Amino acid sequence: MITLIRRPNPSQFWTFATPIVAVIATMIAGGLLFAMLGKNPVEAIRVIFWEPLLGANASYFRGQLLVKAGPLILIASGLAVGFRAGIWNIGAEGQYIMGALASAWLALHVYPAESHWLFPAMIVLGALGGLLWAMIPALLKVWFGTSEILVSLMLVYVVENLLAYMAFGPLKNPDGFGFPGSRNLQDYPSAHNVDLIAGTGLHWGVVTAFVAVIATYILMHRHITGFRIRVAGEAPRAARFAGVIPARLVVFCLGLAGAFAGLAGMFEVSGxxxxxxxxxxxxxxxxxxxxxxxGRLHPIGILLAGLLMALTYIGGDMAQLMLGLPSAAIQVFQGMLLFFLLGFDVLTNFRVRLGRGASA
Amino acid sequence: MSELLQIEGLTKAYPGVVANDGVALRVRPGEVHALLGENGAGKSTLVKMIYGLVKPDSGAMMFQGAPYAPVDPRAARAAGVAMVFQHFSLFEALSVAENVALGMENPPPMRQLAAKIRSISNDYGLPLDPARLVGDLSAGERQRVEIVRCLLQDPKLLIMDEPTSVLTPQEVDILFKTLRKLSSEGTAILYISHKLEEIRALCEAATILRGGKVVDHCDPREKSARELAELMVGAELKVTDRASRQPGDVVLNVTNLSLPPMSQFGPALKEIGFELRAGEVLGIGGVAGNGQEELLATLSGERPSKHGTVLLSGADISALGPNARRAKGLLAAPEERLGHAAVPAMSLTENAILTGTTRKNLTRNGFVDQGAARRFAQEVIAAFDVRTPGPEVAARALSGGNLQKFVIGREVLQAPEVLVVNQPTWGVDAAAAAAIHQALLDLAAQGAAVIAISQDLDELMEIADRFAALNEGRLSEPRPTKGLSIEEIGLMLGGAHGMQEAQI
Incomplete structure (x- = not known):
């Protein structure tokens, strides 16, 4: 029988070791899965984890890595702040689209005027679009006690329809020969989010993601606001005792996550x-x-997790192409990663004892 | 006379601590036997082994002359052992009969069960209406439900863990009558309590545990409460030093304070009013659940109240939040240590930041000054003798008494003008309780005003200058503690809460 004994203090060692153990376990279990599908498991794992980084065409894929990891890290950084406080914003996808729509609207509205002010103005509008969209679940929660989980999620489907309407209607490219979709901002120098070093995938959005990692680290681990957010998530009554006003916390956390998601949308649509x-x-x-x-809701963890997730996406695509693995197998593989991580997480807070099960 | 329960060499070790070390215990049929000891002496572990909740590492138990080793509480109940826990396991939204049925293996039809509950509860002087919702019952009545639930099994041995901590003196009298009747019918009672006067009044034998070992047996009727306490602690008790103080100006003025209930079955506060002077300790007694938490929340600022109801040094602070009140010198220490007064998963340093930022300057431009926070935590640890490896340890790793010393110390060292504490020594051993009492008295001697909300009347008599009772959300007129008798206090606390006492 296996007995779990709660550790008085979370284990420092396992906090860092579990992600590594989880990745290794995913490789083993994933390898078994690929073997059962009749593929060479070692080859499949190598294609997923090795090819995009150091394989023959790695120079192209390394750029893709940052392109994919940038928005993931930026959005996750904002979400993690709310998750730490127990505020569950599931609608970042919608806030991301609103950020893109708001900034693209501005660019297409002033097209073809060139100005140094356009790009910064688009950044502001992108953040504002996501922030305001996130205010809907925030204020409904504050005023009427609705669940931010449901409202934020449902609003994703609302904004997806708005996106389609914009693409086919008001924002459609007038010179597009009737094809749906707006003008391409890559052809609009003032609005284009260019690679800062050509071919690396390092655009302003990636830079913003790195800044967001540092900023949320300082917020959560150095500033009293972050301390209060963590207290609110750990012990809501203690937070009220410490002077936290729950309504302000909801508005702050949803607003921050919405703004970050909106920024990610802005950098994506302009790049x-x-x-x-x-x-x-x-x-x-x-x-x-x-x-x-x-990433354990920790900024540095999110940075690494975003890169890892981007890697499995790119590597997964390559495995589909090169080895003919079904895309469902790749999704199972990605799911395993989260599953094993949450599973091994037990070791951080509990000691495992094998043998005679005395109830303690 | 043959023994009902005979225990030899019972040992149970947990990682890092031997909770029971070769414990021997003998209980005769019909005996009321006290188990005495400080927190952590091993009383709970011992009764949990008797009740089948914990398996001993070694040792033997005999029950009614036969070897006895219950694998779980069900086996213990089948053998004739029943237990009433300190914390009730009742569902507030269900009726009395439904709650009793939930604890039974094969509950009879509801009508039959209700009749049985009515007859048993009347026989033993604990009248209960089986149809009432538990959520509407007082703490004393809830305890009756637990006791009746046990009596339905017709036990040979009834274990009671701190049964009187939720009762008024009058309710205690009723309970004792029931227990004596049970004892006269041959049911043995194993009685755990730290209220020594009660043990002297009720029990005919006592086993004293210290550090997991049996250190003495005695007949508590032949000892004084002080002698019993010293047997428990194993040292002479320090008497708290209550310097004479002169009350100063009124610092806190509460008038016509009302508050709707904070939870479904919670009490409302009704027109509470009192004055508090600098340098005095006001004791507020009453059974928990009568508005204690609510009163603390309105004073600490967690629950702002109506305009003009709470005045601090003449200024209206009714609308201010906890940090604004801290800035003005009104501090509080809530009852629940884990999750309210402290964050279990956070370090002591972080828990020092929790309430210390306003008065201790632990932040600079909003950024946490880690060095200052650690120094403040260390200051609390040193001044209040908190046993811990260091301030980086998580709050949940501390024992209840040590964490309580930390929580009280954190507020006391911020030099409050008014300090409100709720159940300051709940679950704390005698030495730590004495230290906390002394700290509160010292604080008052320095000119601060202290409000101590507590269920422990002995504690309030020891430290308070004036006493008021909080009962069903109403606060009585405060009276000087000097010359106040236990009967008067009991009546202030609502007597027996209208609970009837059947003729036995």
Whole structure:
């Protein structure tokens, strides 16, 4: 029989070791899965983890890594702050789309005027779009006690329809020969979010993601606001005793996550994606939830988790292409990673004792 | 006469501590036997082994002349052992009969069960209406439900863990009558309490535990309470030094304070009013659940109240939050240590920040000054003798008494003008309780005003200058503690809460 004994203090060692153990366990279990599908497991794991970084065409894929990791890290950083406080914003996908729509609207509105002010103005509008969209679940929760989980999630479907309407209607490219989708902002120098070093995928959004990591680290681990957020998540009554006003916390956390998601949408629409189409969003807002938890809701963890998640996406695509693995197998593989991480998490807070099960 | 329960060499070790070390215990049929000891002496572990909740590492138990080793509480109940826990396991939204049925293996039809509850509860002087919702019952009545639940099994041995901590003196009298009747019918009672006067009044034998070992047996009727206490502690007790103080100006003025209930079955506060002077300790007694938490919340600022109801040094602070009140010198220490007064998973340093930022300057421009926070935590640890490896340890790793010393110390060292504490020594051993009492008295001697809300009347008599009772959300007129008798206090606390006493 296995007995779990609660550790008085969370184990420092296992806090750092569990993600590594989880990745190794995922490789083993994933390898077994691939073997059962008749593929060479070692080859499959190598393609997923090795090819994008150091394989033959790695120089292209390394750029893709930052392009994919940037929005994931940026959104997850914002979400993690709320999750630490027990405020569950599941609608980052919607806030991401609103950020893109708001900034693209501005750019397309002033097109083709060139100005140094346009790009910064788009950044402000992108953040504002996400923030205001997140205020809907925040204020409904504060005023009427609604669940921010449901409202934020439902609003994703609302904004997806708005996105399609914009792509086919008001924001459609007038010179697009009737094709749906807006003008491509990559062809609009003042609005284009360029690679800062050509070919690396390092655009302003990636820089913002790194800044967000540092900023949320300082907020959560150095500032009294972050301390109160952590207290609110750990012990709501203690938070009220410490002077936290729950309504302000809800507005702050949802606002921050919304602004970060909106920024990610802005950098995406002005850079890698380039235009508003009905298929503009690819699920970064949802995947970022996994990234936030994979990174232990810790800024540095989120940075690493975002890169790892991006790697499995790119590597997974390559495995589909090169080895003919079904995409469902890749998704199972990604799911395993979260599963094992949460599973091994037990070791951080509990000591495992094998043998005679005396109830303690 | 043959023994009902005979225990030899019972040992149970947990990692790092031997909770029971070769414990021997003999209980005769019909005997009321006290188990005495400080927190951590091993009383709970011992009764948990008798009740089948914990398996001993070694040792033997005999019950009614046969070897006895219950694998779980069900086996213990089948053998004739029943237990009433300190914390009730009742569902507030269910009726009395439904709660009793939930604890039974094969509950009879509800009507039959209700009749049985009515007859048994009347026989033993604990009248209960089986149809009432538990949520509407007083603490004393809830305890009756637990006792009746045990009596339905017709036990040979009834274990009671701190049964009187939730009762008024009058309710205690009723309970004792029931226990004596049970004892006269041959049911043995194993009685755990730290209220020594009660043990002297009720029990005919006592086993004293210290550090997991049996240190003495005695007949408590032949000892004084002080002698019993010294047997428990194993040292002479320090008497708290109550310097004479002159009350100063009124610092806190509460008038016509009302508050709707904070939870479904919680009490409302009704027109509470009192004055508090600098340098005095006001004791507020009463059974928990009569508005204690609510009163603390309105004073600490967690629950702002109506305009003009709470005045601090003449200024209206009714609308201010906890930190604004701290800035003005009104501090509080809530009852629940884990999750309210402290965050269990956070370090002591972080828990020092929890309430210390306002008065101790633990932040600079909003950024936490880690060095200052650690120094403050260390200051509390040193001044209040908190036993811990250091301030980086999580609060949940501390024992209840040590964490309580930390929580009280954290507020006392911020030099409050008014300090409100709720159940300051709940679950704390005698030495730590004495230290906390002394700290509160010293604080008052320095000119601060202290409000101590507590269920422990002995504690309030020891430290308070004036006493008021909080009962069903109403506060009585405070009276000087000097010359106040235990009967008068009992009546201030609402007597027996209208609980009837059947003729036995």
């Amino acid at each position: 890698p994606s380039g235009q508003i189409t009905d298929s503009f969003n690819v699920g970064y807002g949802f995947t970022a939830i996994i990234v936030a938890f994979l």
